[in-house]
Amino acid sequence: MSQIHVSTTINGDPVEYLCEPDETLLDVLRDRLGLTGSKEGCGSGDCGACSVTVDGRLVCSCLMLGAEADGKQVGTIEGLAEGENLHPLQRKFLEHAALQCGVCTPGFLVAAKSLLERNSDPTETEVRYWLAGNLCRCTGYDKIVRAVLDTAHDMKGA
Amino acid sequence: MLDKPKDAVLDREFKVVGSRPVRPDGVDKVTGRAKFGADVSAPGMLIGKVLRSPHPHARIHSIDIHAALAVPGVKAIVTRDDFAENKKHKDVLCNIMARDKALYEGHAVAAIAATTGAIARKALKLIKIDYDILPHVTDVDEAMADDAPILHDTMITRGVDPAPEKPSNVAQRFDFGHGDVEDGFAKADVIIERSFKTEAAHQGYIEPHACLASVTEDGHGELWCCTQGHYAVRDVCASLLGMEVSKLRVTASEIGGGFGGKTTVFLEPLALMMSRKTGRPIKMVMDRDEVFRASGPTASTSSWVKVGATKDGKITAASAEFRYQGGAFKGSPVQFGAMCAFACYALENVKTVGFDVVTNRPKQAAYRAPGAPMAAFAVESVIEELAIKLGIDPVEFRLKNAAAEGDTSSYGPKFPRIGLVETLEAAKAHEHYSAPLGPNQGRGIGSGYWFNFGGATSVSLNVHPDGTVALVVGTPDIGGSRASMNLMAAEELGIPYDKVNTIVADTASLGFNETSHGSRVTFASGLATIEAARNAKNECCARAAMIWEIEPDAVTWEDGCAKPAGANAGNFEPMTLADIAKIAEKTGGPISGHFEKNPAGAGASFATHMVDVEVDPDTGRVEILRFTVIQDAGKAIHPSYVEGQFQGGAVQGVGWALNEEYIYGADGKMQNPGFLDYRIPVCSDLPMIDTVIVEVPNPGHPYGVRGVGETGIVPPMAAIANAISAAAGVRMTELPMSPPKVLKAIDDANGSA
Numbered sequence: 011m012s013q014i015h016v017s018t019t020i021n022g023d024p025v026e027y028l029c030e031p032d033e034t035l036l037d038v039l040r041d042r043l044g045l046t047g048s049k050e051g052c053g054s055g056d057c058g059a060c061s062v063t064v065d066g067r068l069v070c071s072c073l074m075l076g077a078e079a080d081g082k083q084v085g086t087i088e089g090l091a092e093g094e095n096l097h098p099l100q101r102k103f104l105e106h107a108a109l110q111c112g113v114c115t116p117g118f119l120v121a122a123k124s125l126l127e128r129n130s131d132p133t134e135t136e137v138r139y140w141l142a143g144n145l146c147r148c149t150g151y152d153k154i155v156r157a158v159l160d161t162a163h164d165m166k167g168a
Numbered sequence: 169m170l171d172k173p174k175d176a177v178l179d180r181e182f183k184v185v186g187s188r189p190v191r192p193d194g195v196d197k198v199t200g201r202a203k204f205g206a207d208v209s210a211p212g213m214l215i216g217k218v219l220r221s222p223h224p225h226a227r228i229h230s231i232d233i234h235a236a237l238a239v240p241g242v243k244a245i246v247t248r249d250d251f252a253e254n255k256k257h258k259d260v261l262c263n264i265m266a267r268d269k270a271l272y273e274g275h276a277v278a279a280i281a282a283t284t285g286a287i288a289r290k291a292l293k294l295i296k297i298d299y300d301i302l303p304h305v306t307d308v309d310e311a312m313a314d315d316a317p318i319l320h321d322t323m324i325t326r327g328v329d330p331a332p333e334k335p336s337n338v339a340q341r342f343d344f345g346h347g348d349v350e351d352g353f354a355k356a357d358v359i360i361e362r363s364f365k366t367e368a369a370h371q372g373y374i375e376p377h378a379c380l381a382s383v384t385e386d387g388h389g390e391l392w393c394c395t396q397g398h399y400a401v402r403d404v405c406a407s408l409l410g411m412e413v414s415k416l417r418v419t420a421s422e423i424g425g426g427f428g429g430k431t432t433v434f435l436e437p438l439a440l441m442m443s444r445k446t447g448r449p450i451k452m453v454m455d456r457d458e459v460f461r462a463s464g465p466t467a468s469t470s471s472w473v474k475v476g477a478t479k480d481g482k483i484t485a486a487s488a489e490f491r492y493q494g495g496a497f498k499g500s501p502v503q504f505g506a507m508c509a510f511a512c513y514a515l516e517n518v519k520t521v522g523f524d525v526v527t528n529r530p531k532q533a534a535y536r537a538p539g540a541p542m543a544a545f546a547v548e549s550v551i552e553e554l555a556i557k558l559g560i561d562p563v564e565f566r567l568k569n570a571a572a573e574g575d576t577s578s579y580g581p582k583f584p585r586i587g588l589v590e591t592l593e594a595a596k597a598h599e600h601y602s603a604p605l606g607p608n609q610g611r612g613i614g615s616g617y618w619f620n621f622g623g624a625t626s627v628s629l630n631v632h633p634d635g636t637v638a639l640v641v642g643t644p645d646i647g648g649s650r651a652s653m654n655l656m657a658a659e660e661l662g663i664p665y666d667k668v669n670t671i672v673a674d675t676a677s678l679g680f681n682e683t684s685h686g687s688r689v690t691f692a693s694g695l696a697t698i699e700a701a702r703n704a705k706n707e708c709c710a711r712a713a714m715i716w717e718i719e720p721d722a723v724t725w726e727d728g729c730a731k732p733a734g735a736n737a738g739n740f741e742p743m744t745l746a747d748i749a750k751i752a753e754k755t756g757g758p759i760s761g762h763f764e765k766n767p768a769g770a771g772a773s774f775a776t777h778m779v780d781v782e783v784d785p786d787t788g789r790v791e792i793l794r795f796t797v798i799q800d801a802g803k804a805i806h807p808s809y810v811e812g813q814f815q816g817g818a819v820q821g822v823g824w825a826l827n828e829e830y831i832y833g834a835d836g837k838m839q840n841p842g843f844l845d846y847r848i849p850v851c852s853d854l855p856m857i858d859t860v861i862v863e864v865p866n867p868g869h870p871y872g873v874r875g876v877g878e879t880g881i882v883p884p885m886a887a888i889a890n891a892i893s894a895a896a897g898v899r900m901t902e903l904p905m906s907p908p909k910v911l912k913a914i915d916d917a918n919g920s921a
């Protein structure tokens with residue numbers, strides 16, 4: 011099988027690559043494009059460590075083919091900060107110590123950003139259900155939920 | 169009697185220790201920059217994949233690699249034949265690559281390096297193995313039966329006299345205790361006796377094992393891997409490959425969780441061997457199902473506990489037997505389980521027996537307070553039941569019998585200053601303890617203990633010319649320890665937190681550092697950091713003395729400055745670290761402080777957990793409503809990360825209590841090797857986890873630090889079982905307490921009522 015040529019946009023930049031027909035978007039990001047911020051925790055859609063957005067929708071990049079990104083807008087953790095400025099979620103995660111090992115963190119941040127774009131004032135329960143597809147084994151989620159709620163609170167005030 | 173020595177640390181006012189600054193590696197971790205095990209690659213790199221046994225127990229007659237080797241793109245294959253016998257690491261060698269037998273489903277039997285992962289996977293299917301399938305056993309009690317299939321025909325049980333003549337699956341028996349338990353039980357008014365079972369749980373770190381290895385033609389090796397202990401990885405790999413230790417440099421990547429599970433080697437020796445064979449870098453990453461089948465979950469257990477007490481609530485005797493299977497090789501954590509089981513109590517008569525058992529399962533690795541949680545589940549369930557039967561408040565009952573300074577522990581040594589009583593008092597005083605409960609709701613308590621550990625430690629602290637500091641440690645940072653190290657160095661030097669930058673060095677840059685385990689990092693690397701900073705301060709004082717032309721001992725260090733020690737010493741302007749560092753070249757060269765030690769004095773940490781649950785009587789589902797963790801930290805260096813350890817440990821305990829288990833079919837294969845079926849707690853399963861940090865300083869650490877990483881997983885299973893009992897009137901004695909089991913217990917209780 012020959013490789014497929016893909017033209018896509020990643021974090022706002024035009025990107026082209028060749029990939030195998032059965033290659034996941036996650037593998038393309040990590041192994042072909044050097045965007046290793048998205049992690050593989052399971053490869054089966056169960057952990058959310060590979061979370062990215064595709065045309066604004068939150069997806070597990072391990073469940074999507076690289077070829078399917080053609081013509082789409084892909085958003086990854088590497089695109090969260092704007093220049094020198096961390097995204098408010100990134101700042102709050104740091105302030106609240108919402109990470110221990112940090113391997114789940116990119117996925118949580120991408121997922122939480124996607125939540126706040128849809129719902130700028132989520133309840134604790136809404137945060138917990140939105141993030142239920144992201145596994146964190148270190149923190150018990152307490153500080154992650156607080157960081158997201160605090161971000162929403164601050165962004166509302168701003 | 170002498171007055172108790174005063175804890176020097178109690179009076180100390182800290183400037184930065186106890187604050188909550190952002191961790192130095194934080195930005196890298198929220199931006200995706202941080203490099204974990206699988207995040208690096210190298211030019212010319214090959215991908216390695218492992219062929220694993222589909223059988224739980226089978227003799228390997230022959231391995232035919234010819235067809236696989238002929239696949240274009242396949243560059244090397246390794247099997248048992250590539251590794252020489254190794255006396256020192258016999259079991260490790262046999263675990264990373266099966267020798268005469270495959271001992272569990274998932275046991276590695278060959279590995280392939282190829283130009284792509286897809287080619288390697290395809291070639292794996294072409295390796296022909298002639299297996300002779302043997303009967304298997306995965307349950308601990310069945311493995312101890314007389315007619316059980318035997319894993320190792322050389323295994324003669326140790327610790328029994330006279331030694332048995334026949335081999336068995338029992339590697340060793342352990343005995344602990346003192347007094348006369350029969351006598352003690354005779355004095356009891358009430359005795360409770362029960363049997364328990366717990367299933368194996370996996371540490372469940374989100375990052376699978378990964379490494380990148382490179383060996384050059386002249387025999388130098390470099391290894392990058394996610395590990396809790398790169399020095400241990402270096403030593404084991406060097407031995408297995410027959411390399412000199414100095415020729416192998418290991419760098420620890422950022423590590424995506426470990427909890428004890430990343431304290432041994434799996435892929436690393438295979439990657440190094442294939443790199444040696446090909447002269448090319450080899451990258452290997454486990455799939456999630458490999459992590460479940462072939463890394464090191466914890467033990468499954470079976471136990472029996474008997475405790476007796478008088479009417480007024482004094483325990484007169486406690487006895488227990490623990491049987492832990494730790495997979496296919498000796499070394500289950502039963503010894504620790506038997507030691508920790510009754511450690512919370514001051515007992516006149518106590519006896520624990522432990523059996524270390526092998527089965528056809530992956531070899532267990534450490535998991536957070538290895539061995540203690542299963543024993544605590546059994547013991548704390550019986551303790552609570554006994555309290556209720558005696559009509560005594562469960563916290564009061566524990567307080568009446570709680571171990572304190574000077575008591576002889578159930579496993580031998582006398583306790584130094586410990587903080588169990590303080591955690592129980594804090595539980596009693598907590599608003600949670602008397603909060604109202606609704607229908608089908610119940611509250612449970614559990615206490616727990618873990619020893620904590622010191623271990624060989626080496627630290628360097630380098631003062632830069634501008635007065636900022638590089639702190640170089642050798643203990644991988646799993647949960648924010650760089651922040652704690654920064655804080656301790658800044659505190660000791662009297663400089664701001666952000667003037668210190670802590671890095672984790674490779675194995676060539678520091679002396680041996682014991683693995684990041686045993687809750688030892690903040691204690692041992694922290695102690696070494698403080699001592700290294702003191703050495704650097706002394707050097708700074710000497711430099712100032714030289715400049716001022718006074719005696720070195722006439723200079724003191726205060727508020728980040730060298731100052732004359734008193735009026736007699738002379739009148740000189742204080743010099744800051746930066747002042748001294750700037751001209752260090754002229755006063756004797758660069759300034760640094762080092763410290764190497766194997767520190768004794770690790771301080772045990774006790775915890776008491778309080779949990780409210782609601783049990784759905786129609787489905788048996790247990791909902792965690794409220795959870796409060798109270799634990800003695802000694803001194804919390806960075807309270808946020810201390811709380812994080814408490815919360816993370818408690819939630820892992822929730823998973824172990826309610827959902828997580830290795831499920832084996834009759835075929836001896838794991839049936840749930842993925843996060844969908846091995847279900848760890850998710851965000852929507854949980855409430856906030858409240859924490860109370862108790863600080864009873866550890867006299868063995870300059871700032872009073874005890875370790876906090878492990879104790880948090882010890883009490884939850886019992887606390888939740890006790891809460892379920894209070895809510896639904898059923899005593900659960902098997903983990904996990906999943907809905908079908910709880911429902912059955914409720915139905916049985918109703919049927920018999």
Ligand code: FES
Nearest residue numbers: 053055057058072
């Ligand atoms: S790696 Fe995609 S969900 Fe786990």
Ligand code: FES
Nearest residue numbers: 110114146147148
């Ligand atoms: S911080 Fe380690 S998995 Fe979330």
